[in-house]
Amino acid sequence: MSQDIAIDPAYLLDVLQRLLETPSPSGMTDAAVHLVCRELAAxxxxxxxxxxxxxxxxxPGRRYSPDRAIIAHLDTLGAMVKGLKENGRLSVVPIGTWSARMAEGARVTIHTDDGRHRGTILPLKASGHTYNKEIDSQPGEWTNLEIRVDEPVRDRADLVEVGFNVGDTVSVDAQPEFLDNGFINSRHLDDKAGVAxxxxxxxxxHQAGIELPIECHLLFTISEEVGVGASHILHGDVAEMVSVDNGTIAPGQNTSEYGVTIAMQDSSGPFDWHLNRxxxxLCERHGIEHSRDVFRYYRSDAAAALEAGNDIRTAxxxxxxxxxxxxxxxxxxSLIATARLLAAYMQSPLIFKRDHKALGPIDDFPPPEVQLDG
Incomplete structure (x- = not known):
């Protein structure tokens, strides 16, 4: 039976803060990759x-084949310069899928060929003193947003002179705030909290000196927010894969706000029945607060892995x-509960010994009563 591993909250929150302070929109993740590699090396x-x-x-584990994987993504949402405008501002499009409403007012860094420049994403009609009620009636769309750059620019020619180009990556400030009562407010908790x-x-x-029963891969992907996810990093020996990502707190959802949530299904379909159980x-054995939920408008690294043709159990x-x-x-x-579950899972044996083979007879396939009777 797996041990209940003590999770160091100070370490978890420290590495989370450092991740949040490291910009990593999809397509520009190298700095976050180096940060995680330093932690792994330590x-x-x-x-x-x-x-x-x-x-x-x-x-490593006592057995190296078959093995399992746990996966989280380093990339976040962001934006990109779509055009240089005659008013000295930049038109912008999103990297990843997120609402223009949530972009309004964001402080950003524009990463040009020659350096970094600061700015703010604003609606085209941003001043009530000028536009009165029109500031509330304009649609919340990316075509109604622009970046006001903090440089002495008046027109497109000035933007060119400073060094701005179409296609410059825009990283959005996380602005993390860690409260004494445990709440964490920030952009990009998805999925940097999962990585932490x-x-x-x-x-x-590592600190407990525990030898795992089977080898476990820790995978950190760099393009989940644009739909690629785990499809390019798995290898054929992985029999089980658990993705770590955010669960949504909202009416009609059953996500645990202070515990860990096991997703039974997302937009790509149900997760593996046996792996979920x-x-x-493990949550019940170790007294980990948890719930189950179903997500309708959601996909994770697991979907990309299955779509790439991997025949693995996913959760x-x-x-x-x-x-x-x-x-x-x-x-x-919630972050500590998630970490405790992951540590317990890493110590658990493979669900079925038969999974060490990609193909096998029906003799060792789980009997129907295992699934039908729970």
Whole structure:
């Protein structure tokens, strides 16, 4: 039976803050990759990188095949310069899917070929003194937004002179705030809080000196927000994969605000019946506050892995996030609960011994009563 690993809250929150302060919109994730690699190296966890920087780390176990993987994504939402305007401002499009309403007022950094420049995303009609009630009636659309750059520019020619170009990446300030009562307010908790929870779980295992029953890969992807996810970092020996991402706090949802949530289904379909029950059982054994939820407008790294043709059992565990893809809020207790579950899962045996083979007879396939009777 797996041990209940002590999760260090100070470490979890420290690495989360450092991640939040490191811009990593999809397509510009190198700095976050280096940060995570330093944390893995400090734990003596071997890792290797894909060409673009996705990380596959390996925590060895008594058995190396088949193995399992836990995955979280380093990339966040962001924006990109669409055009240089004659009024000396920049038109903008989103990186990833997020509402223009949540972009209004964001402080940003524009990453040009020659350096970084600061600015603010504003609606085209931003001043009530000028536009009166029109500031409230204009549609909340990206075509109604522009970046006011903090440079002495008056027109398009000035923008060119400073060094702005179409296609410059725009990172959005996270503006993290950690409250003494445990609440965490910040953009980009999706999925940097998941990365922090996974690193905290790995650190707990490392410090406890526990040998895992089977090898576990810690995967950190760099393009989940644009739909690629885990499709490019898995290898054929992985039998089980758990994604770590945000669960939404909203009416009609059943996400645990102070615990961990096991997603039973997202927009890509149901997760593995047996793997979900293993995770629920681990929560119950270790007294981890948890709930189950179903997400209608959501996909995770797991979907990309399955769409790429991987025949693996997948699950999704979630830390709580209110106002996802906007001004997000979570709670320390939810992140700790998520890390505790991940540490317990890493210590558990493979669900079925037969899964070490891609194909096998029906003789060792789970009998129907296992699923029908629970």
């Amino acid at each position: 734990m003596d966890i071997h890792f290797e990188l894909t060409r673009r920087g996705a990380i596959r780390a390996t925590v 929870a996974l690193l905290a779980a790995a650190r707990g295992i 293993r995770l629920i059982d 999704l565990v979630c830390f709580a996030v209110d106002a996802s893809h906007g001004w997000e809020r979570s709670h320390r207790d």
